[in-house]
Amino acid sequence: MERFDKNTCLAMRKRLIGKSCRLFFSDDPVKIVRARGQYLYDENGKRYLDCISNVQHVGHCNPAVTKAASAQMELLNANTRFLHDNIIYYAERLAATLPEKLAVFYFVNSGSEANDLALRLARQYTKHNDVIVLEHAYHGHLTSLIDISPYKFRKLEGQKDWVHVAPLPDTYRGKYREDHPDPGQAYADAVKDLIGEVHKKGRKVAAFFAESLPSVAGQIILPSGYSKKVADHVHAAGGVFVADEVQVGFGRVGSHFWAFQLQGDDFCPDIVTMGKPMGNGHPLSCVVTTQEIADAFAATGVEYFNTFGGNPVSCAVGLAVLDVIEEEDLRRNAASVGEQLLNLLKQLQTKHSIIGDVRGVGLFVGLELVKERAQRTPATEEASELVRRLKEELVCMSTDGPGENVLKFKPPLCFSMEDAQLVVGKIDRFLSDMAAKEQNEKGSASQGIA
Amino acid sequence: MERFDKNTCLAMRKRLIGKSCRLFFSDDPVKIVRARGQYLYDENGKRYLDCISNVQHVGHCNPAVTKAASAQMELLNANTRFLHDNIIYYAERLAATLPEKLAVFYFVNSGSEANDLALRLARQYTKHNDVIVLEHAYHGHLTSLIDISPYKFRKLEGQKDWVHVAPLPDTYRGKYREDHPDPGQAYADAVKDLIGEVHKKGRKVAAFFAESLPSVAGQIILPSGYSKKVADHVHAAGGVFVADEVQVGFGRVGSHFWAFQLQGDDFCPDIVTMGKPMGNGHPLSCVVTTQEIADAFAATGVEYFNTFGGNPVSCAVGLAVLDVIEEEDLRRNAASVGEQLLNLLKQLQTKHSIIGDVRGVGLFVGLELVKERAQRTPATEEASELVRRLKEELVCMSTDGPGENVLKFKPPLCFSMEDAQLVVGKIDRFLSDMAAKEQNEKGSASQGIA
Structure with a gap:
């Protein structure tokens, strides 16, 4: 199925295609060789959940x-x-x-x-x-x-x-x-x-x-x-x-x-x-x-x-x-899975203060991260880190907004309840990790001062 | 194969598609339902020779x-x-x-x-x-x-x-x-x-x-x-x-x-x-x-x-x-059929004074019609009439140039020697007819004056 291994492909891409044409996850891009529904498969057969391909509306390769x-x-x-x-x-x-x-x-x-x-x-x-x-x-x-x-x-x-x-x-x-x-x-x-x-x-x-x-x-x-x-x-x-x-x-x-x-x-x-x-x-x-x-x-x-x-x-x-x-009644699916996704994210918001806003309709959903809720300062680095960690665990997500602090859900409309639960579960875990890490660093810092 | 008969299709097109989007042969457009190579087939199975579809470069539906x-x-x-x-x-x-x-x-x-x-x-x-x-x-x-x-x-x-x-x-x-x-x-x-x-x-x-x-x-x-x-x-x-x-x-x-x-x-x-x-x-x-x-x-x-x-x-x-x-060695075909087409058209030029110029390279060929050769006045109506008559005999051709007096050959590259001979034969006959008709009209006119 592959003509070039991933490294060769990347090197040739850098040479042959204008650099203005960017790659997702540019530090370590993903090579995708096949796809179906809301799933992307890389050259090693690893399966990614696709939360971002709004173009493949009725599912990849329908x-x-x-x-x-x-x-x-x-x-x-x-x-x-x-x-x-x-x-x-x-x-x-x-x-x-x-x-x-x-x-x-x-x-x-x-x-x-x-x-x-x-x-x-x-x-x-x-x-x-x-x-x-x-x-x-x-x-x-x-x-x-x-x-x-x-x-x-x-x-x-x-x-x-x-x-x-x-x-x-x-x-x-x-x-x-x-x-x-x-x-x-x-x-x-x-x-x-x-x-x-x-x-x-x-x-x-x-x-x-x-x-x-x-x-x-x-x-x-x-x-x-x-x-x-x-x-x-x-x-x-x-x-x-x-x-x-x-x-x-x-x-x-x-x-x-x-x-x-x-x-x-x-x-x-x-x-x-x-x-x-x-x-x-x-x-x-x-x-x-x-x-x-x-x-x-x-x-x-x-x-x-x-x-x-x-x-x-x-x-x-x-x-x-x-x-x-x-x-396939995809509008109904978009409405019900979208509502479920919004509800799950709003539950997360009660737990993680970094979540400033959760908004959306159907399978157009945004999760806005802020450094603190009163000033609503964009948590740009945190959003980027969250996307990076999601990608490590085989979920494709991206950010947008003037502050690049809004996680965008815009998956194929066949996105399922299980997909929504999976990705929200991972976000919950990563945000907990990030909060714990921040607490530890604050702790170390205050110990250092003492 | 048809969803709407041709008249219904035309009426719906006029209603649903912006009128700025024009049809070929707008007085009596052609409905094409399938195509292969350099041939187009209408809803009645009539086969048109396609001299104009430069897009379908390696032949329709290759x-x-x-x-x-x-x-x-x-x-x-x-x-x-x-x-x-x-x-x-x-x-x-x-x-x-x-x-x-x-x-x-x-x-x-x-x-x-x-x-x-x-x-x-x-x-x-x-x-x-x-x-x-x-x-x-x-x-x-x-x-x-x-x-x-x-x-x-x-x-x-x-x-x-x-x-x-x-x-x-x-x-x-x-x-x-x-x-x-x-x-x-x-x-x-x-x-x-x-x-x-x-x-x-x-x-x-x-x-x-x-x-x-x-x-x-x-x-x-x-x-x-x-x-x-x-x-x-x-x-x-x-x-x-x-x-x-x-x-x-x-x-x-x-x-x-x-x-x-x-x-x-x-x-x-x-x-x-x-x-x-x-x-x-x-x-x-x-x-x-x-x-x-x-x-x-x-x-x-x-x-x-x-x-x-x-x-x-x-x-x-x-x-x-x-x-x-x-x-399929289509460049060689373009070169040889194009050369043959140019030669045939140049032969016609020695016979029909309305042909002011024949030019081209490969399967990019123009036949420029003029009212008379010294002034090179564009023979716009005659070019249009020639395209109309070619269409009646199932050859698709178009005109271009500031004077709309240049017949353009830009067929799929699988265009054959026989196709070239066929279309040039028809052009020869139509130009002879048109010249004879003009002679008759001149004759009648001078008799009328006499």
């Missing part, structure tokens, strides 16, 4: 997806300039999961391509140029998306004059917290104020871009009422609301198919972008919008052609993923 | 490619943050086709993603911002690439101040033609002059971007010596040379693996982008560059992560494509 891809590859994989049933049927199936007004589709290859197209649609429709984004947001690796991703542009060229950053509606660490009577209103008002500032500069807002659940920002749950109020302000300014569902769509939240639906039936975005889990690893993404926005884009008379987007194989894969979500 | 994809999908399709052999082995195989200095790879999902990343690499390395492109160039559908694609931006928002357009080195229709003693030198001097103008504005050139054989511009063959001289001028200005091989790489030109190699051994681009044929329809693309440029990009300390790019399945597909090119 046989129904493989079968659908193979069958269509044997038959046809031409481009969308020829008529084909798959793209039509797939669009219809997706439309059934969305509010009625979101009914015109563009199929592309990646979440980045989807967000870039959303930007083009917004600008063409509104004839405005500026974009409002949330602090610490990440919307993709393309030039246009680095520009609207504070997570990236703050480390690079900086902020463009057409980009405006609204506060992250983080009720644990932001300006308005859990003790605020209506944080949704307060954070939406901040967007309203920002729009006012944009207008004072003589500029106009094309779009408000936000992940329906900000992920890189640290597994944030938007406060109730936020999106509808923001949409009202953005619409009043002649802009559109873009919901980035690239990470969080397709039933990850359990209760709903789309994470934006958590904000209630009175909220509907103007553009939704989707990606990662859509093809279970196959490069497949999508933009859906309203007839009016699509018509404005078409009115330029300029063709939009995406070479691979929406091809019969990609759509067959997408259809198979939808089928598996339904047939 | 079984070796399907088998490789299926086998890897069954095993693993995780992302590149885990170590895996496929990406390494594939990079090594690609490196063997390239000059030694092009040895650091980034795998992405589309030619557009590749060109956008090339732009980011060029800017980061040079610390300059401006880009020189060729007239009528097309480099992709993303915001950043519309900006550097005169083919698109002239129809949209117009030209950005950081974009500079050099003349298309077209020796049939451009400023310097076949009678010029050294058009390569003359067109390269035009780039030098343009760089001078850029500098006068106090601006600096990050990159010169060009397809190694401009395709949308009308199947243009760059004149001898052009690229090396341009590269010298661009390097002197502190910029880099980006060769866009998205359409024309992977042996299409027959004699060489990469089209830029037609410009001689003394020319080497700094960045090469590749795409369309790379995965035979699977979304797979790549950027390759030098160690110096890759190091400058990594020096920002910012990660480049592409969710699907370089995954084990994509790389398995890419490797299978390379194997088929070698095992």
Whole structure:
């Protein structure tokens, strides 16, 4: 199964692949040779529990997806300039999961391509140029998306004059917290104020871009009422609301198919972008919008052609993923296992003071570590150490958030109750060890002073 | 095999898919349900000869490619943050086709993603911002690439101040033609002059971007010596040379693996982008560059992560494509069938005055139609009519060029001598019909006047 042993593979990777492309656990990367469901197997057959592969949504190497891809590859994989049933049927199936007004589709290859197209649609429709984004947001690796991703542009060229950053509606660490009577209103008002500032500069807002659940920002749950109020302000300014569902769509939240639906039936975005889990690893993404926005884009008379987007194989894969979500009732699993995971972690929080916050919905869960609870100082090193120890015991986990102190759970939706218990048990043990070690060091230190 | 009949499919497509996404033969689109090699089959089993699917490089539904994809999908399709052999082995195989200095790879999902990343690499390395492109160039559908694609931006928002357009080195229709003693030198001097103008504005050139054989511009063959001289001028200005091989790489030109190699051994681009044929329809693309440029990009300390790019399945597909090119000796086929096709078309040119120019290399061939040869006025309607009639007789062909008067041959590389004879025979007959019809109309008209 192996062509190169791990050390050779690593040395060749360092030589042949751009160093900007990083590895997980870079001090001692993992070589994975096969996977199934929520399990990854290394070159020695060691099995890792995968808490992070949100892309392999219906499980690694799901046989129904493989079968659908193979069958269509044997038959046809031409481009969308020829008529084909798959793209039509797939669009219809997706439309059934969305509010009625979101009914015109563009199929592309990646979440980045989807967000870039959303930007083009917004600008063409509104004839405005500026974009409002949330602090610490990440919307993709393309030039246009680095520009609207504070997570990236703050480390690079900086902020463009057409980009405006609204506060992250983080009720644990932001300006308005859990003790605020209506944080949704307060954070939406901040967007309203920002729009006012944009207008004072003589500029106009094309779009408000936000992940329906900000992920890189640290597994944030938007406060109730936020999106509808923001949409009202953005619409009043002649802009559109873009919901980035690239990470969080397709039933990850359990209760709903789309994470934006958590904000209630009175909220509907103007553009939704989707990606990662859509093809279970196959490069497949999508933009859906309203007839009016699509018509404005078409009115330029300029063709939009995406070479691979929406091809019969990609759509067959997408259809198979939808089928598996339904047939294996994965939304219900995400809801129940997610709830169990949240409960277990909240129990840990009563025991370990390092756990500042536990939050989540479905299988989108964050565990935020703090040095102490009053100041909420990010426990960055501790989070990193926890990930390292979990990896030693064959659990793949990662951190995120501005302080890199939030452990992110975003596993394949087939993640089980037993998986949740296993990983929480290990976290409990490691946090106890770390606390004991800290006590010992304090003890030694005070003895040393005495 | 069909889910919807053709009319239903068309009606649903119009409703569900953005109208900016166009169909071939939009008056009467073709529904294709299966394909093999260079043949497409519609819902009634009618077989079309495919002269245009450059993406399905080693033939539609090549079984070796399907088998490789299926086998890897069954095993693993995780992302590149885990170590895996496929990406390494594939990079090594690609490196063997390239000059030694092009040895650091980034795998992405589309030619557009590749060109956008090339732009980011060029800017980061040079610390300059401006880009020189060729007239009528097309480099992709993303915001950043519309900006550097005169083919698109002239129809949209117009030209950005950081974009500079050099003349298309077209020796049939451009400023310097076949009678010029050294058009390569003359067109390269035009780039030098343009760089001078850029500098006068106090601006600096990050990159010169060009397809190694401009395709949308009308199947243009760059004149001898052009690229090396341009590269010298661009390097002197502190910029880099980006060769866009998205359409024309992977042996299409027959004699060489990469089209830029037609410009001689003394020319080497700094960045090469590749795409369309790379995965035979699977979304797979790549950027390759030098160690110096890759190091400058990594020096920002910012990660480049592409969710699907370089995954084990994509790389398995890419490797299978390379194997088929070698095992089926497709470069030799492209060279010999391409030469035969050129010869047959040149014979037609002696017979039909509407054929202004025949040009090409390997299976990249253009047939340029003109109203009369002296003025070279594009015969746009006639080209369109020829494509329509070819389609009626089950041959898929398209036009391109600023005048939409160039018939483009860019078939799968398994295109045969018989295929070439068949299509040229049909073109001969249609051009004879059209000439006879014109004669009759002239006759009638002069009788009418008389």
